Amino acid sequence: MTQTLDPGARRAILDAVDSLRDWSVERLSDLVRCPSTLGREQSALERMAVLYGELGLVPRRVPVVPDALAAHPGFSPPLVDYAGRDNVVALHHPRGAAKGRSLALQGHVDVVPEGAADMWETPPYEPAIRDGRIYGRGAGDMKAGIVSTCAAFRALRLAGLQPAAEVQMQSVIEEECTGNGALACMLALPKPDAVIIPEPGPGHDALYTAEVGVVWAWVTVSGRPAHVRDMQAGLNAIEAAQIIGAAFKDYEREMNDGSRIHPAFRGVNHPVNVNLGTIEGGEWNSSVATRCRIGLRVGIMMGNTAARVRSDIERIVEAAKGHERLRGARVTLDFKGFMADPCVFDTGAEIVRLSRRAYAEVTGGSLRDYPATGLTDGRFFALYQNTPVACFGPDAVDIHGIDENVGLESMHGITRTIALAMAEWCGVEAATP
Ligand SMILES: [Zn+2]
Numbered sequence: 001m002t003q004t005l006d007p008g009a010r011r012a013i014l015d016a017v018d019s020l021r022d023w024s025v026e027r028l029s030d031l032v033r034c035p036s037t038l039g040r041e042q043s044a045l046e047r048m049a050v051l052y053g054e055l056g057l058v059p060r061r062v063p064v065v066p067d068a069l070a071a072h073p074g075f076s077p078p079l080v081d082y083a084g085r086d087n088v089v090a091l092h093h094p095r096g097a098a099k100g101r102s103l104a105l106q107g108h109v110d111v112v113p114e115g116a117a118d119m120w121e122t123p124p125y126e127p128a129i130r131d132g133r134i135y136g137r138g139a140g141d142m143k144a145g146i147v148s149t150c151a152a153f154r155a156l157r158l159a160g161l162q163p164a165a166e167v168q169m170q171s172v173i174e175e176e177c178t179g180n181g182a183l184a185c186m187l188a189l190p191k192p193d194a195v196i197i198p199e200p201g202p203g204h205d206a207l208y209t210a211e212v213g214v215v216w217a218w219v220t221v222s223g224r225p226a227h228v229r230d231m232q233a234g235l236n237a238i239e240a241a242q243i244i245g246a247a248f249k250d251y252e253r254e255m256n257d258g259s260r261i262h263p264a265f266r267g268v269n270h271p272v273n274v275n276l277g278t279i280e281g282g283e284w285n286s287s288v289a290t291r292c293r294i295g296l297r298v299g300i301m302m303g304n305t306a307a308r309v310r311s312d313i314e315r316i317v318e319a320a321k322g323h324e325r326l327r328g329a330r331v332t333l334d335f336k337g338f339m340a341d342p343c344v345f346d347t348g349a350e351i352v353r354l355s356r357r358a359y360a361e362v363t364g365g366s367l368r369d370y371p372a373t374g375l376t377d378g379r380f381f382a383l384y385q386n387t388p389v390a391c392f393g394p395d396a397v398d399i400h401g402i403d404e405n406v407g408l409e410s411m412h413g414i415t416r417t418i419a420l421a422m423a424e425w426c427g428v429e430a431a432t433p
Helices: 007-019 021-032 042-054 139-158 180-188 228-233 237-255 306-321 350-363 378-384 408-426
Strands: 059-062 087-092 103-108 128-130 133-135 161-163 167-172 195-197 206-211 213-222 274-281 291-300 330-334 368-372 389-393 395-397 405-407 428-430
Touching: 007 139, 007 161, 007 408, 021 042, 021 133, 021 139, 021 408, 042 059, 042 087, 042 139, 042 167, 059 180, 087 180, 103 139, 103 180, 103 408, 133 139, 139 161, 139 167, 139 389, 139 395, 139 405, 139 408, 161 408, 167 180, 180 378, 195 350, 195 378, 195 408, 206 350, 206 378, 213 237, 213 306, 237 274, 237 291, 237 306, 291 306, 306 330, 350 389, 350 408, 378 389, 389 408, 405 408
Parallel strands: 103 167, 103 195, 195 389, 206 368
Antiparallel strands: 059 087, 087 167, 128 133, 133 405, 161 428, 206 389, 213 291, 213 330, 274 291, 395 405
16 A cells, blocks of 8 residues: 655644644534434534534535435335435535545434433533543544544645545434435435545444444334223233233344354354334323334344345234234334344455554554444445445444443544545645635
8 A cells, every 4th residue: 555645744634633632622512512313413413514614615415305215225214304404515626636536524413312311420412521531422423423524624724735536524314213314415425435434433442344234113012901900801002012022032032143143243242132122102000001112123134134134023023913912902013214234344445454554553553343233324335335434433432321422532543543544545735725
């Protein structure tokens, strides 16, 4: 691999990143203050538009139009309406014809719900710094990564440089439930030569080598209401739903059998997870519950597909209907949310090798491989666009949990890595004033 950057430019870029530490922490804090859960991403998207403007780029909105995406194999059935939640992108164009290779820097602004807010040491949407880490929902997953992409781009400019090829900045919605934001942006923009997605590592800096697929399913059980004094006359929907939930846990056990596990996940404890994520139902403590709905997330190992797991789910629910405790119940099944295939990333790709080398150079360490038991938007580029993906990011702890946090030193290291990787991949030229 050739080193395209001269030592002076390299030094100037790294110095510029260092001068942006406070700026980065402020921007990250601003983003954490935006409670960008599903359907409430507006303030975070607005911030990203401002941030891209601050980089000297012109932000542009990319809507998610389900009808336009529905035939795509990567599309997932939506959960909520897309009005007012357009993704934000911004494109950097080099002066004259591109001399280097184009790059997309992609990240998601949506976060998962904060859970029991009273269990957080400090409130989930009030960023707090303790022991060199910043706490807050989304701090790690993945607002730190998004800020790193912006700081990296800004650092080149501060060094008097800019990428000598097109750079796409993409801030998308719904990475946590469908991926439709990423799909819409990928299809709306030219195919880049490579993508960097700074998703967080599991308690250490890491590079994603593979990720499972996921299907979301919703099972609704309608029982037969009765007063509890006639309990036998009724059919309790909550108890019936528990029987169905147990059938899914049996399926989970089967799917984690060693013979089914892809080599990329060797040594990973329990890679295929079935999560009973939500349950709602019942009306009154002294009434036999009429209706209960459970929301499931079913993981998929490579070698298997979302389509096949979907039919497994249909089969499990059909079989459960035959259970004696469900006799007379009405059971319906919906698929809304993830219908996502698993994906192995090409870690031999040049963008990955270059990122690893940049990381080693700026941190003195090496990026650890991470076969992920959750998913990222990386699959769209890898599976449907044949674009190499380097998905790597900072040390984050308790993402999706209580007291989510990310290491600031780690985040700055990722920023330096992205800045150097971008400069080498795209090449650099003098910044346009
Ligand atoms: Zn994420």
